[in-house]
Amino acid sequence: MSIDIAQFREPNYPIQRLFLERWSPRAMSGEIITTDELNTLFEAARWAPSCFNEQPWRFLYAHRDSDEWSLFFDLLVEANQIWARDAGTLIVAVSKLTFSHNSKPNASHSLDTGAAWENLALQATSMGLVTHGMAGFDYEKARIDLNIPNDFAVEMMIAIGKPGDPALLPEQLQEREYPSSRLSTSEISFHGTYPG
């Protein structure tokens, strides 16, 4: 069930291994995530940087063995339900649209929440947990069903689990169950003005 990352991802510059080891598996075991494990992930998230240290990120969650699970699970599109039913915890991440100190719009609310999400994902990887970020869910239903206030944006859902057996995934998902590649650094970074 364990994958040799080096077979899929080769860095051109020497980076921390954790960045390469984090990927987005769908195979999860159906085991629970403990509240201590989950709080350790939120602990990592909370130290992310944010504009004016606003910390716009908020995380709503449901454990698989809780009454609230179906409230979260039912938000997902079917293509995600197929595998996310074996997650231990589902999260809906939201972000505050305005600054607390002056109520003005915070242009960085999504950007900063992405930084917190990445900390959460990296910490999970270091603990042998798997995370999978999702946009495939009903954002408006999430707002209504989870009482998300109007001054918060719905950002993403996250499935967290213990690693599962890829052989138990539907066949077409098994074929996609490996760490994805990336654009090269020269395709995402440019000296001076935007090229073209």
Next chain:
Amino acid sequence: MSIDIAQFREPNYPIQRLFLERWSPRAMSGEIITTDELNTLFEAARWAPSCFNEQPWRFLYAHRDSDEWSLFFDLLVEANQIWARDAGTLIVAVSKLTFSHNSKPNASHSLDTGAAWENLALQATSMGLVTHGMAGFDYEKARIDLNIPNDFAVEMMIAIGKPGDPALLPEQLQEREYPSSRLSTSEISFHGTYPG
């Protein structure tokens, strides 16, 4: 010039030290960042997760000893210029608003760019470099002066440098030159629906 992080930040759950060690100093030494160092940061950034693996992030940059430096430096508000003049490299991060595979709007473009930025910042920390994200600059001037296409959002600026001597900062910035604290995990995470 080195700070005892434990004096300022105490985690309630056992997380990777890197998350605590990353903070946003203003004291930078005026030394250059090499192209290899910078590419190592972009290497970390590129392995961030993104919706449909779109990788919407792009990084425009200028080294302090290049002709393009003033183009980037002049975008900053004066409050940032005061200390960012001693950065080694300035970055303008932008993100693609639409998916490459179907040209539809990508609701996660800022969120995903935030994940890439956090990887960059953490990798820098691990290399003894300092990073400081900034919203205090002229976003529209950035778009014009750096030829940023209309289907990209201007997300943030980033100053990257070697650690400098805080005693050389203006007095009011010296007072703020320490790692900031955070909300507790119980203030940013909620079981079930949004509380209240």
